[in-house]
Amino acid sequence: MGLLENKVAIVTGGGSGIGAASAKRFATEGAAVAVVDMRMKKAEATAAAINEAGGHAIAIEADVAQEADVARMVATTVEQLGGLHVLFNNAGTLRPGTAVELSVEDWDLVMAVNVRSVFLGAKYAVPIMEAQGGGSIINTASISGLHGDGGAICYAASKAAVINLTRALATDHSPNGVRVNAICPGTIQTPPVLRMMEEPGALERNVNAHSLGRLGFPEEIAAAAVWLASDESSFITGEHLVVDGGLRSQSPLGRLADPRPSHLR
Numbered sequence: 001m002g003l004l005e006n007k008v009a010i011v012t013g014g015g016s017g018i019g020a021a022s023a024k025r026f027a028t029e030g031a032a033v034a035v036v037d038m039r040m041k042k043a044e045a046t047a048a049a050i051n052e053a054g055g056h057a058i059a060i061e062a063d064v065a066q067e068a069d070v071a072r073m074v075a076t077t078v079e080q081l082g083g084l085h086v087l088f089n090n091a092g093t094l095r096p097g098t099a100v101e102l103s104v105e106d107w108d109l110v111m112a113v114n115v116r117s118v119f120l121g122a123k124y125a126v127p128i129m130e131a132q133g134g135g136s137i138i139n140t141a142s143i144s145g146l147h148g149d150g151g152a153i154c155y156a157a158s159k160a161a162v163i164n165l166t167r168a169l170a171t172d173h174s175p176n177g178v179r180v181n182a183i184c185p186g187t188i189q190t191p192p193v194l195r196m197m198e199e200p201g202a203l204e205r206n207v208n209a210h211s212l213g214r215l216g217f218p219e220e221i222a223a224a225a226v227w228l229a230s231d232e233s234s235f236i237t238g239e240h241l242v243v244d245g246g247l248r249s250q251s252p253l254g255r256l257a258d259p260r261p262s263h264l265r
């Protein structure tokens with residue numbers, strides 16, 4: 001018996017990386033999955049892989065920053081899969097830049113894709129979940145929402161907004177059985193990150209920043225998402241779960257030098 005048996009889930013950004021791994025894992029755990037992405041071919045590939053493996057998935061093309069698309073995404077899911085128990089607001093984007101470098105258009109785009117999407121997802125999913133007696137919404141935030149990553153100020157601001165929006169949504173809707181939580185991944189090996197790791201020194205810097213001495217895999221975020229989606233986390237709401245291989249907890253000093261004189265070590 002899977003953790004998500006008889007549940008219907010939407011996974012946004014399901015065409016790639018964390019979303020694709022999560023859609024597949026949700027299906028393995030018994031959920032019928034709507035794989036949502038603005039790149040339809042990618043969404044279709046994930047849905048096809050799930051169906052070929054014996055699961056049940058549909059693909060939906062939607063831009064999660066657009067209200068009409070999100071409304072259609074939820075309506076199509078309910079119509080074709082018979083309900084909605086889990087919404088994984090995972091699609092996200094990053095535009096690099098300091099305040100001086102970043103354009104206003106890029107600021108607006110990142111805030112719309114990363115933050116407005118979470119608001120819109122809740123706007124359309126919550127009434128259905130509440131009418132059904134409950135549900136679980138999971139939002140992909142980031143370690144960047146917990147500290148001031150330079151060079152991508154809008155990304156950092158948007159992910160901090162996702163964390164606090166998660167808390168506010170939980171305050172409003174948990175009394176009616178809708179739990180809302182966020183996940184803060186460290187550096188995960190997905191296509192955009194692997195491209196970033198091609199910069200000289202980037203891979204070594206990132207590996208060293210994680211206590212586990214490696215980058216994470218999308219499947220390791222999917223495992224956290226399944227748990228938050230399932231009734232196994234039934235008393236958890238308004239939280240952000242850090243899944244970062246020790247990136248945040250690691251001291252910048254690493255191991256402290258041994259203070260004892262050398263003859264006593």
Ligand SMILES: NC(=O)c1ccc[n+]([C@@H]2O[C@H](COP(=O)([O-])OP(=O)(O)OC[C@H]3O[C@@H](n4cnc5c(N)ncnc54)[C@H](O)[C@@H]3O)[C@@H](O)[C@H]2O)c1
Pocket residue numbers: 012013014015016017018019036037038039042062063064065090091092093113140141142143184185186187188189190191192193
């Ligand atoms: N990979 C990491 O290290 C990392 C770390 C922290 C947080 N995150 C977050 O995880 C989430 C997934 O990222 P990923 O690394 O798997 O990236 P990815 O590029 O592999 O997957 C993201 C998917 O989202 C889709 N997408 C982007 N904008 C969209 C939109 N407006 N509407 C619908 N679909 C859209 C893309 O087409 C893509 O398929 C993002 O929110 C990202 O910010 C990633």
